[in-house]
Amino acid sequence: MPFTALEYRDHDDGHRAILITPLVFYAGGGDENPWVVRATVPAGYCTDFASVPRWLWWLVPPRGRWNRAAILHDYLYDKHVDRFLADALFRLGMAELGVPWLPRNAMYFAVRLFGGFTRSWRRGKERA
Numbered sequence: 001m002p003f004t005a006l007e008y009r010d011h012d013d014g015h016r017a018i019l020i021t022p023l024v025f026y027a028g029g030g031d032e033n034p035w036v037v038r039a040t041v042p043a044g045y046c047t048d049f050a051s052v053p054r055w056l057w058w059l060v061p062p063r064g065r066w067n068r069a070a071i072l073h074d075y076l077y078d079k080h081v082d083r084f085l086a087d088a089l090f091r092l093g094m095a096e097l098g099v100p101w102l103p104r105n106a107m108y109f110a111v112r113l114f115g116g117f118t119r120s121w122r123r124g125k126e127r128a
């Protein structure tokens with residue numbers, strides 16, 4: 001499994017959550033892919049899971065099979081990691097979690113098109 005277990009508690013606002021333990025993503029290192037990627041989202045990180053506009057929740061809810069990939073993606077945006085890399089790891093993480101092709105790629109292309117306008121990316125850019 002490319003991600004460690006997800007342990008969180010719901011935030012007081014009922015929408016966000018706070019990680020209780022670090023979330024670690026690990027990919028690569030096999031014969032076909034010698035590149036290794038390891039990223040850790042620290043305990044205490046506050047997430048809204050997938051940052052989907054409320055009016056689209058009927059189609060793509062914020063919480064789903066993609067939770068861990070969405071948390072990693074938001075964290076990478078907060079840290080102002082290169083957007084292309086953050087978005088690519090989001091798609092890779094969703095694939096590793098078994099998110100079907102259509103929603104995985106729809107969410108990936110949504111972040112490629114609109115991710116630069118998100119609160120998470122702007123907040124990370126201000127810190128960089």
